[in-house]
Amino acid sequence: MCRSTAKAGEAEKQGRKSASTSHQTSSSRELIDTSPPRGTRDFDPQDMRLRSWLFGHWEVVSRQCGFEQVDFPVVENEELFVRKAGEEITSQLYNFEDKGQRRLALRPELTPSLARLVLKKAKSLPLPAKWWTIGQCWRYERMTRGRRREHYQWNCDIIGLEGVAAEAELLAAITLFFQRVGITPADVGIKVNSRKSLQAVLTQAGVPEDSFAAVCVVVDKIEKLPREKVLEELAGVGVADTAAEKIMAAMGTRSLDDLAQLLGSDNEAVSDLRRLFQLAEAYGMADWLAFDASVVRGLSYYTGIVFEGFDKQGVLRAICGGGRYDGLLGALGGENQPMCGFGFGDAVIMELLQDRGLLPDLGHEVDDLVLALDEDLRPQASGIAQQLRKKGRRVDLVLEGGRRMKWAFKHAERINAQQLVLVGQEEWAEGKVRVKNLGTREQEDMSVEALIHSLTLSKLTATAS
Amino acid sequence: MCRSTAKAGEAEKQGRKSASTSHQTSSSRELIDTSPPRGTRDFDPQDMRLRSWLFGHWEVVSRQCGFEQVDFPVVENEELFVRKAGEEITSQLYNFEDKGQRRLALRPELTPSLARLVLKKAKSLPLPAKWWTIGQCWRYERMTRGRRREHYQWNCDIIGLEGVAAEAELLAAITLFFQRVGITPADVGIKVNSRKSLQAVLTQAGVPEDSFAAVCVVVDKIEKLPREKVLEELAGVGVADTAAEKIMAAMGTRSLDDLAQLLGSDNEAVSDLRRLFQLAEAYGMADWLAFDASVVRGLSYYTGIVFEGFDKQGVLRAICGGGRYDGLLGALGGENQPMCGFGFGDAVIMELLQDRGLLPDLGHEVDDLVLALDEDLRPQASGIAQQLRKKGRRVDLVLEGGRRMKWAFKHAERINAQQLVLVGQEEWAEGKVRVKNLGTREQEDMSVEALIHSLTLSKLTATAS
Numbered sequence: 001m002c003r004s005t006a007k008a009g010e011a012e013k014q015g016r017k018s019a020s021t022s023h024q025t026s027s028s029r030e031l032i033d034t035s036p037p038r039g040t041r042d043f044d045p046q047d048m049r050l051r052s053w054l055f056g057h058w059e060v061v062s063r064q065c066g067f068e069q070v071d072f073p074v075v076e077n078e079e080l081f082v083r084k085a086g087e088e089i090t091s092q093l094y095n096f097e098d099k100g101q102r103r104l105a106l107r108p109e110l111t112p113s114l115a116r117l118v119l120k121k122a123k124s125l126p127l128p129a130k131w132w133t134i135g136q137c138w139r140y141e142r143m144t145r146g147r148r149r150e151h152y153q154w155n156c157d158i159i160g161l162e163g164v165a166a167e168a169e170l171l172a173a174i175t176l177f178f179q180r181v182g183i184t185p186a187d188v189g190i191k192v193n194s195r196k197s198l199q200a201v202l203t204q205a206g207v208p209e210d211s212f213a214a215v216c217v218v219v220d221k222i223e224k225l226p227r228e229k230v231l232e233e234l235a236g237v238g239v240a241d242t243a244a245e246k247i248m249a250a251m252g253t254r255s256l257d258d259l260a261q262l263l264g265s266d267n268e269a270v271s272d273l274r275r276l277f278q279l280a281e282a283y284g285m286a287d288w289l290a291f292d293a294s295v296v297r298g299l300s301y302y303t304g305i306v307f308e309g310f311d312k313q314g315v316l317r318a319i320c321g322g323g324r325y326d327g328l329l330g331a332l333g334g335e336n337q338p339m340c341g342f343g344f345g346d347a348v349i350m351e352l353l354q355d356r357g358l359l360p361d362l363g364h365e366v367d368d369l370v371l372a373l374d375e376d377l378r379p380q381a382s383g384i385a386q387q388l389r390k391k392g393r394r395v396d397l398v399l400e401g402g403r404r405m406k407w408a409f410k411h412a413e414r415i416n417a418q419q420l421v422l423v424g425q426e427e428w429a430e431g432k433v434r435v436k437n438l439g440t441r442e443q444e445d446m447s448v449e450a451l452i453h454s455l456t457l458s459k460l461t462a463t464a465s
Numbered sequence: 466m467c468r469s470t471a472k473a474g475e476a477e478k479q480g481r482k483s484a485s486t487s488h489q490t491s492s493s494r495e496l497i498d499t500s501p502p503r504g505t506r507d508f509d510p511q512d513m514r515l516r517s518w519l520f521g522h523w524e525v526v527s528r529q530c531g532f533e534q535v536d537f538p539v540v541e542n543e544e545l546f547v548r549k550a551g552e553e554i555t556s557q558l559y560n561f562e563d564k565g566q567r568r569l570a571l572r573p574e575l576t577p578s579l580a581r582l583v584l585k586k587a588k589s590l591p592l593p594a595k596w597w598t599i600g601q602c603w604r605y606e607r608m609t610r611g612r613r614r615e616h617y618q619w620n621c622d623i624i625g626l627e628g629v630a631a632e633a634e635l636l637a638a639i640t641l642f643f644q645r646v647g648i649t650p651a652d653v654g655i656k657v658n659s660r661k662s663l664q665a666v667l668t669q670a671g672v673p674e675d676s677f678a679a680v681c682v683v684v685d686k687i688e689k690l691p692r693e694k695v696l697e698e699l700a701g702v703g704v705a706d707t708a709a710e711k712i713m714a715a716m717g718t719r720s721l722d723d724l725a726q727l728l729g730s731d732n733e734a735v736s737d738l739r740r741l742f743q744l745a746e747a748y749g750m751a752d753w754l755a756f757d758a759s760v761v762r763g764l765s766y767y768t769g770i771v772f773e774g775f776d777k778q779g780v781l782r783a784i785c786g787g788g789r790y791d792g793l794l795g796a797l798g799g800e801n802q803p804m805c806g807f808g809f810g811d812a813v814i815m816e817l818l819q820d821r822g823l824l825p826d827l828g829h830e831v832d833d834l835v836l837a838l839d840e841d842l843r844p845q846a847s848g849i850a851q852q853l854r855k856k857g858r859r860v861d862l863v864l865e866g867g868r869r870m871k872w873a874f875k876h877a878e879r880i881n882a883q884q885l886v887l888v889g890q891e892e893w894a895e896g897k898v899r900v901k902n903l904g905t906r907e908q909e910d911m912s913v914e915a916l917i918h919s920l921t922l923s924k925l926t927a928t929a930s
Contacts, residue, residue, distance in 0.1 A: 031798035032545060034585035036538045037569060042582050045533035045596070052534065064854040066861030066880075068510035068829050069517065073501045073615065074539055074601065075571070080497060096561035099605050104502060106540070117507050120499035128865055131510070136539065140564050150538065158864070165843060165864045172851055179855075282844030283851045333496035364533050378630060379747030386637055386748045389529040390644070396531030399623070399630045400593055415531075 039149030049362040051152075054346060055134055057180050058154040062132035065173045067156050070131045072113035074138075078103035080112045083331070085213040085300030086237075094138040094149070106138035109343060110155045111301070111328070118159055119334040127160030127337070130169075148347065157341030162326075164272050166340050167305045168279040170322060174309065174342065175285040182358045188319060191292035192276065192307045195323070197259060197269035198296060201250045205243030213300035215239055219247060220298040253293040272305060301325040305340070316351055320344035367393040369417040371408045373424040375401045381423040384433065384448055388421075391455055412438055421451065504614030514827040516617075519811060520599055522645050523619040527597035530638045532621050535596045537578035539603075543568035545577045548796070550678040550765030551702075559603040559614070571603035575620045576766070576793070576806060583624055584799040592625030592802070595634075613812065622806030627791075629737050631805050632770045633744040635787060639774065639807065640750040647823045653784060656757035657741065657772045660788070662724060662734035663761060666715045670708030678765035680704055684712060685763040718758045737770060766790040770805065781816055785809035832858040834882040836873045838889040840866050846888040849898065849913055853886075856920050877903055886916065 036042050043051055062069070078095050095105040107113060110133055118125060138150050156173050158166040171190065178188060198219065199212060207215065214237040222230055234244045253259045256277075260270045273291060280286045289307075297306045304324035311319060322342025330336040353359045368388050372381035378401075385397040396415060398408065405422065412420045422434040427445050435451055436443040446454070501507050508516055527534070543560050560570040572578060575598055583590060603615050621638050623631040636655065643653060660681060667677060679702040687695055699709045718724045721742075725735045738756060745751045754772075762771045769789030776784060787807025795801040818824045833853050837846035843866075850862040861880060863873065870887065877885045887899040892910050900916055901908040911919070 029796070029798040031584070032581065033542060034581050034799075036578075036581075037540055037542055037567070038565075040538035040540065042538070042578075042585070043534075043536040044582065044586065045535055048534045048536055051536070063830075063859050064857070066831055066859060069508075069513045070510055071508040071513055071516070073505035073507070075502055075505065075603075075615075077498060077502055094563070096563070098559070098561070100503075102502070113501075113507075116497065116499050116501075117509065119496070120507070121509065130861075138540075150540075161864050163864075163866075165847075168847065169862065169864055172847075172854075176851070176854055279844055279847055282848040284848060285851070331494070333494040334499075365528075366531055379744055382630075382633065382637075382744055383747040383749060386641070386750070389637075389641055392529070394528050394531060396595075397634065399626050399628075399634060401628075 037149075039147075041148065041150070045364065046362075049364075050350070050359060051346070053360060053362060054350065055152075055154075057177060058132075058134060058344070061173055061177045061180065062154075062156060064176065065130070065156070065169065067130040067132035067173070070114070070117065070133050071135065072107070072110065072117060072133070074107055074136055075104050076107050076113055076116075078105040080116060080332070081105055081108060083213075083300050085217050087217050087300050088298055089139070092139040092141045094140040107135070108139050109137055109299075110135050110153055111157070111299075111325070111341060111343070112332075114155070114157055114341070115328045115332055115339070118337065118339075119329060119332060125159070128166075129159045130156070131159065132156045152346040154344040154346075155341055157339060159339050160337055161340075162338040164276040164305060165279065166338075167307070167324060168276055168283060170340060170342050171280065171285060171289065171307065172283050174320060174344065175283075175288050177344075178288070181353060183352070183356070185287040187312060187352070187356060188288070188309055189312055190289050190307050190309045191295040192273065192289050192305065193291065193293055193295040194269035194272050194305050195296060195302055196272065196304055197250055197263060197267070197293065198247065200263045200267055200269060201246050202239075202243065205240075205246050207239050207243050211238045215247070216296045216302065217298060217300055219251065219296045222248075222251065222294065251294045256291050259291075259293060276305060297321050297323055299325075301328045301331065303327050307342070309344075311348075311352060315355075316348050319348050319352065364415045365394065366396045366415045366417045368395045368419045368421055369398070369408060369412045369415065370395060370421045371398040371403060371405075371423065373405065373422055377423045377425065377428060380428060381421075384421060384423065384451070387448065387452060388455070391452060393455065409436075409438075502614075504612075506613065506615070510829065511827075514829075515815070515824060516811070518825060518827060519815065520617075520619075522642060523597075523599060523809070526638055526642045526645065527619075527621060529641065530595070530621070530634065532595040532597035532638070535579070535582065535598050536600065537572070537575065537582060537598070539572055539601055540569050541572050541578055541581075543570040545581060545797075546570055546573060548678075548765050550682045551698075552682050552765050553763055554604070557604040557606045559605040572600070573604050574602055574764075574808060575600050575618055576622070576764075576790070576808070577797075579620070579622055579806070580793045580797055580804070583802065583804075584794060584797060590624070593631075594624045595621070596624065597621045617811040619809040619811075620806055622804060624804050625802055626805075627803040629741040629770060630744065631803075632772075632789060633741055633748060635805060635807050636745065636750060636754065636772065637748050639785060639809065640748075640753050642809075643753070646818060648817070648821070650752040652777060652817065652821060653753070653774055654777055655754050655772050655774045656760040657738065657754050657770065658756065658758055658760040659734035659737050659770050660761060660767055661737065661769055662715055662728060662732070662758065663712065665728045665732055665734060666711050667704070667708065670705075670711050672704050672708050676703045680712070681761045681767065682763060682765050684716065684761045687713075687716065687759065716759050721756050724756075724758060741770060762786050762788055764790075766793045766796065768792050772807070774809075776813075776817060780820075781813050784813050784817065829880045830859065831861045831880045831882045833860045833884045833886055834863070834873060834877045834880065835860060835886045836863040836868060836870075836888065838870065838887055842888045842890065842893060845893060846886075849886060849888065849916070852913065852917060853920070856917060858920065874901075874903075 081093055083090055089108045093105050093108060098104050134152060134154050136150055137153050156170055195216060218233040231244050250262060253262055256273055263270060280289050295306055295308050302323040303326045306323035308321040309319035320342055324340040326336060326338045370381050370385040372378045385395045388395045408420055418438055420436040420438060427434050431447055432445040434443060434445050546558055548555055554573045558570050558573060563569050599617060599619050601615055602618050621635055664677060683698045696709050715727060718727055721738055745754050760771055760773050767788040768791045771788035773786040774784035785807055789805040791801060791803045835846050835850040837843045850860045853860045873885055883903055885901040885903060892899050896912055897910040899910050
């Protein structure tokens with residue numbers, strides 16, 4: 001019927017091992033590329049256990065902080081992400097046209113989707129709302145810096161709240177997470193600033209307010225680009241040399257007191273930051289935070305407090321970042337709401353945890369391994385396995401024939417089973433199975449009823465201890 | 466700097482509520498489309514709770530049956546999905562070209578990715594392996610039948626096992642899930658067949674073996690297409706009229722005995738099915754299963770046992786489906802392995818659960834609600850909330866100012882909090898907070914230390930009961 005299956009047919013006629021059960025079968029066809037697309041990952045069981053461990057901590061912390069989970073499609077209309085402020089994120093959009101000539105994009109971040117859902121729910125959403133999500137995000141970038149084209153991101157956002165109590169709550173979630181996984185303020189710090197300080201400088205220097213987002217995107221590159229290049233880009237978004245010098249001065253302030261001196265202590269940036277640090281003390285997380293005037297974050301939509309988690313050894317890229325973005329709904333054509341949130345990627349934190357030896361050693365987990373020592377007893381073994389499962393046990397049933405007891409012990413160890421249930425002719429003739437506790441190495445022959453009953457008992461014991 | 470932000474700037478000058486905190490701000494820009502792309506879904510907190518409930522059951526069952534979790538990218542190289550057997554799945558591929566001119570596709574199903582990962586791991590994968598995953602799958606189809614363009618799918622697959630013990634284990638997982646969520650064999654059945662019976666008929670009729678996959682894809686449409694159209698399509702894949710009649714006859718057999726009569730009792734389809742039903746008895750799941758010669762499933766790669774879960778009221782589409790696909794690795798250019806698995810979508814099962822009144826009523830869940838009755842006490846309230854969280858409690862802290870006690874009671878009820886912690890001037894002056902148990906309606910003033918201590922105690926009590 002077609003070239004590839006015809007070839008498969010030919011190969012089949014030449015004879016293969018399991019010809020009787022295969023129809024599309026092995027062929028002279030060239031092996032496909034077994035790697036996932038460039039810049040993307042597979043998660044085999046071992047990788048997946050680590051990912052689930054990380055996501056599990058993110059989930060617990062989100063729930064401990066009273067956030068509700070939401071989710072959005074990984075593909076969105078392209079227009080949702082197209083902003084004009086020269087962000088990296090827009091130039092790296094993973095966009096395409098579908099069969100209906102719609103412009104779509106794999107989301108580069110989660111915040112625009114969240115904003116869209118807030119707009120969709122409009123008045124029906126009780127405010128304030130606290131939402132969390134974990135989602136995969138995509139960026140089409142050159143594969144030079146060891147960066148991938150996809151990563152997972154944990155987001156927490158607070159909708160409908162003015163004032164830094166909201167930002168403090170976001171930082172509380174981040175620091176709770178760090179503590180849960182064993183990271184200390186010696187490993188990681190969080191730099192905190194407010195974009196309102198930049199805004200004050202720009203206003204003093206007579207830079208038009210509508211250049212603000214674009215200026216922030218340029219300022220974010222100060223540490224990466226040569227000074228002339230930054231000045232050139234600032235000129236490109238309408239900032240004259242004298243104003244640029246003032247921006248540099250503000251970015252160079254070393255303390256909140258210096259900033260207050262530069263901008264006046266009634267400046268909003270100063271009072272917001274003072275209040276935030278006061279709350280941080282109360283939360284018991286002040287050790288993690290430090291004012292840093294150079295942090296503005298690279299996204300155009302931030303309007304107030306911005307923050308960034310960083311590796312104190314200075315080796316890794318930013319660990320997480322966030323801030324207040326009170327103007328995003330308006331930029332999407334809706335009515336503004338005060339909003340703030342953070343994004344926390346899976347890549348850098350896993351590197352950090354690996355470096356610090358904080359990743360757990362996780363194996364497959366099973367409670368019982370059930371083995372029929374005789375193929376005739378497979379039905380009995382299957383029934384026992386299913387009964388154990390109905391009691392809530394995680395049960396691996398040996399499905400291949402011909403496995404002996406010695407193999408079963410090794411396999412049980414490999415999958416971390418607690419108990420081995422052997423169904424053999426001799427015991428079964430007496431209505432019993434052999435049960436071996438793999439912790440104590442004790443073994444006992446018992447009826448299936450007694451086995452099930454013993455589980456109920458051991459569960460009670462475990463709960464009480 | 467650009468049209469949209471310039472407009473935003475203008476709007477800002479006209480004056481808005483929170484002008485001092487916004488910079489991109491509301492604008493005369495038209496509201497974006499707040500719906501997700503056509504055929505896709507958002508999950509607000511309520512939708513998400515139901516989805517997590519469903520996924521949670523899938524996860525528990527997968528672990529109870531000893532499967533290990535894996536995952537793959539939602540975007541794959543297009544070639545992974547391109548098969549030549551006329552499947553619906555290939556014609557509905559959500560494919561596109563990336564900026565590097567690579568042909569990519571949003572995955573329409575999970576099995577090809579799983580097969581790719583098996584090929585990638587090659588000899589390093591200990592067999593047999595049992596893998597499970599939940600992933601979003603995409604199909605670009607006309608939006609006529611109320612079908613969406615994305616859905617989530619639960620997959621369990623067993624790699625490296627010949628013989629129907631593997632298929633029995635898959636069916637055990639599916640029926641365990643049904644039982645967990647309250648579905649009975651009165652609601653749902655699973656039709657079971659083997660493609661080997663069709664193969665025997667085709668061999669008898671002299672149809673070339675390499676037409677097999679394409680024939681199955683056509684035969685799967687028998688109930689949807691008029692007879693002449695089916696005969697025409699069969700002729701198109703090289704099946705003559707007389708052979709077509711035999712296929713129809715085999716598809717019409719009513720029992721395994723009839724099938725044995727038609728094909729001979731030493732036929733592999735017959736012996737596989739008899740063995741599978743024998744194991745199903747032992748698993749205690751025979752009530753769910755029935756032989757049905759008309760089931761072949763629409764995917765080209767199945768080679769042996771195939772099965773399909775269906776709504777016994779005949780209203781809904783297939784609930785789940787799967788089978789043996791021993792030839793898929795070969796079709797991808799690799800060495801074949803015996804493999805079988807199933808896919809179980811989120812859409813139809815949620816409709817069924819809704820229809821049968823089996824969906825739970827899930828609300829936001831919080832343990833403690835903490836409220837500062839005076840804005841000056843916000844730092845103290847924040848500290849208490851964070852301490853409770855460190856003890857493992859889920860704590861919502863009231864972040865907005867000016868909330869009174871009456872509101873707090875209502876809000877606590879809305880978020881299903883167990884306990885309300887009020888931080889008021891009078892109690893705090895004595896070093897205490899007011900703690901109201903929302904179940905018993907009892908209240909008590911206590912120190913923060915006593916509050917934390919009481920939680921540790923109540924945890925012990927709960928565990929022992």
